[in-house]
Amino acid sequence: MTMQLHLNIKFDINELKLFIEQNNFDKIFILTDENTSLHCLPIIKNFITEFYEIKIKSGEANKNLDTCKYIWEELFKQNASRQSLLINLGGGVITDMGAFIASVFKRGISCINIPTSLLSMVDASVGAKTGIDFFGIKNSLGTFYEAKMTIIDSSFLDTLPKRHIQSGFVEMLKHGIIADLFYFKQLLQISFDEQNDWNRYIKKSIEIKSKIVLEDPAEKGIRKILNFGHSVGHALESYFLNTDKTLYHGEAILYGMKVAMHLSIIKNNADKNILAELEIFSEKTNLAKKLAFDKNEIIQLLTQDKKNNNDEFLFVLINEDNQAEYDRRCTKEEILNALNTIHA
Ligand SMILES: NC(=O)c1ccc[n+]([C@@H]2O[C@H](COP(=O)([O-])OP(=O)(O)OC[C@H]3O[C@@H](n4cnc5c(N)ncnc54)[C@H](O)[C@@H]3O)[C@@H](O)[C@H]2O)c1
Ligand SMILES: [Zn+2]
Missing domain, CATH: 3.40.50.1970 (Rossmann fold)
Incomplete structure (x- = not known):
C-alpha cells in the first residue's frame, strides 16, 4: 500500500x-x-x-x-x-x-x-x-x-515550562544536524531567558521535517534520518518508563544524539565540533545530566527496537561531509564503548 x-x-x-x-x-x-x-x-x-x-x-x-x-x-x-x-x-x-x-x-x-x-x-x-x-x-x-x-x-x-521548551528544542537541533548545519548554529545562539521569535524557527524545523517525510512517508529510506539520536534515546526512555524518575523525550534524544555523534566520529570521521556543541548545550541547560542507568540493559532494550536484530544495530550516523546516513551497522562493542565514553 x-x-x-x-x-x-x-x-x-x-x-x-x-x-x-x-x-x-x-x-x-x-x-x-x-x-x-x-x-x-x-x-x-x-x-x-x-x-x-x-x-x-x-x-x-x-x-x-x-x-x-x-x-x-x-x-x-x-x-x-x-x-x-x-x-x-x-x-x-x-x-x-x-x-x-x-x-x-x-x-x-x-x-x-x-x-x-x-x-x-x-x-x-x-x-x-x-x-x-x-x-x-x-x-x-x-x-x-x-x-x-x-x-x-x-x-x-x-x-510551557522552560524545561519542556528545552526538550522540544533538542528535536530542532536534530533537524539542524541532519539537514542544515547553518540552522543548527543559529539555534545555538538562542537564549531561553529572552523572548524568542519561535514562529520563525518552528517554520524552519517543519520545513525540514516536511521535505523528508513527503519524500518517504512510510519510512522505507530517507525518513529514517529523522531517527537520529532515537535508537539509544528510545532505549533510555523505555528504561526510565519502568522507574519513578521522569525523563523528557528531548533529554533522552539529546543523550542519544551525543552517542550517535560519538559513533559518527569513530566510524565516519565526522566533525568533532558538533559533539562539542551538544556537550556545551547539555552543560548550559543541564539536560540529560546525572542520569544513572545500566548500560547492558540499554543494549538489551536496543535489541527490542523494531529496527534491530540481536547482533547488529542500525544507527543513523553523520558522515565526514556532514550528511546523515541511515542503516549504518554498529556492533554491541562499539555501542558499549560509546555509552561508556559519553557521560550523562
Ligand atoms: N509522532 C512523532 O513523530 C513524534 C515525534 C517526536 C516525539 N513524539 C512523542 O512526543 C512525546 C513527547 O512530547 P511532549 O514533550 O510534548 O510531551 P507532553 O505531551 O507530555 O507535554 C509535556 C508537558 O507539557 C505540558 N504542556 C503542554 N503544552 C503546554 C502549554 N502550552 N502550557 C503548559 N503546559 C503544557 C503537558 O501537560 C506535559 O506536562 C513523546 O511521547 C514522544 O514519543 C512523537
Ligand atoms: Zn523525537
Missing part, C-alpha cells in the same frame, strides 16, 4: 473555525490533559462553543493502553460516530495518543492536532506517526494516520 501525506499545516488558529464550518461534524471532542485544559482550552473556546472535553492525566507514563481504553469508552458513552471530530490539544503525548485513538475508533474518525508544546509543534504533530507505549517499550503500538489539519500557534508556548 502506498501512503500519501497531505501535511495540512496552518499557522493561524482562525483556520479551526473555518474548518469546522466547512465540515459537517455531528460532535466535537477535545482531548486535553490537566495542563492544556487549564492553559490552552480557554483559547480554543473562543473558536468552538459546543464540544465535549475528554481530560486525562499528563505525562508519558499515561501514554498507554489503559488511557486509550478510558478515552474510547468516553467516546462511546458520548455517542461519537464516524462523523465526529477529535481535536488533540496538547503536547506529543496527546497528539500521538489522540491520533492513535482516532485512527482505530470505528475504523477511523477525523482528527485535528493542535500542538501546544514546542516538541509537538516541530515534530510529533507533523508526519502522521501515532503511537502509545506498550509492554514497557516506547511507541510499540501505533499506526500511520494523518490528522486532517495541524494548527500551530506559538503563543501557547507562553505557559
Whole structure:
C-alpha cells in the first residue's frame, strides 16, 4: 500500500473555525490533559462553543493502553460516530495518543492536532506517526494516520515550562544536524531567558521535517534520518518508563544524539565540533545530566527496537561531509564503548 501525506499545516488558529464550518461534524471532542485544559482550552473556546472535553492525566507514563481504553469508552458513552471530530490539544503525548485513538475508533474518525508544546509543534504533530507505549517499550503500538489539519500557534508556548521548551528544542537541533548545519548554529545562539521569535524557527524545523517525510512517508529510506539520536534515546526512555524518575523525550534524544555523534566520529570521521556543541548545550541547560542507568540493559532494550536484530544495530550516523546516513551497522562493542565514553 502506498501512503500519501497531505501535511495540512496552518499557522493561524482562525483556520479551526473555518474548518469546522466547512465540515459537517455531528460532535466535537477535545482531548486535553490537566495542563492544556487549564492553559490552552480557554483559547480554543473562543473558536468552538459546543464540544465535549475528554481530560486525562499528563505525562508519558499515561501514554498507554489503559488511557486509550478510558478515552474510547468516553467516546462511546458520548455517542461519537464516524462523523465526529477529535481535536488533540496538547503536547506529543496527546497528539500521538489522540491520533492513535482516532485512527482505530470505528475504523477511523477525523482528527485535528493542535500542538501546544514546542516538541509537538516541530515534530510529533507533523508526519502522521501515532503511537502509545506498550509492554514497557516506547511507541510499540501505533499506526500511520494523518490528522486532517495541524494548527500551530506559538503563543501557547507562553505557559510551557522552560524545561519542556528545552526538550522540544533538542528535536530542532536534530533537524539542524541532519539537514542544515547553518540552522543548527543559529539555534545555538538562542537564549531561553529572552523572548524568542519561535514562529520563525518552528517554520524552519517543519520545513525540514516536511521535505523528508513527503519524500518517504512510510519510512522505507530517507525518513529514517529523522531517527537520529532515537535508537539509544528510545532505549533510555523505555528504561526510565519502568522507574519513578521522569525523563523528557528531548533529554533522552539529546543523550542519544551525543552517542550517535560519538559513533559518527569513530566510524565516519565526522566533525568533532558538533559533539562539542551538544556537550556545551547539555552543560548550559543541564539536560540529560546525572542520569544513572545500566548500560547492558540499554543494549538489551536496543535489541527490542523494531529496527534491530540481536547482533547488529542500525544507527543513523553523520558522515565526514556532514550528511546523515541511515542503516549504518554498529556492533554491541562499539555501542558499549560509546555509552561508556559519553557521560550523562
Ligand atoms: N509522532 C512523532 O513523530 C513524534 C515525534 C517526536 C516525539 N513524539 C512523542 O512526543 C512525546 C513527547 O512530547 P511532549 O514533550 O510534548 O510531551 P507532553 O505531551 O507530555 O507535554 C509535556 C508537558 O507539557 C505540558 N504542556 C503542554 N503544552 C503546554 C502549554 N502550552 N502550557 C503548559 N503546559 C503544557 C503537558 O501537560 C506535559 O506536562 C513523546 O511521547 C514522544 O514519543 C512523537
Ligand atoms: Zn523525537
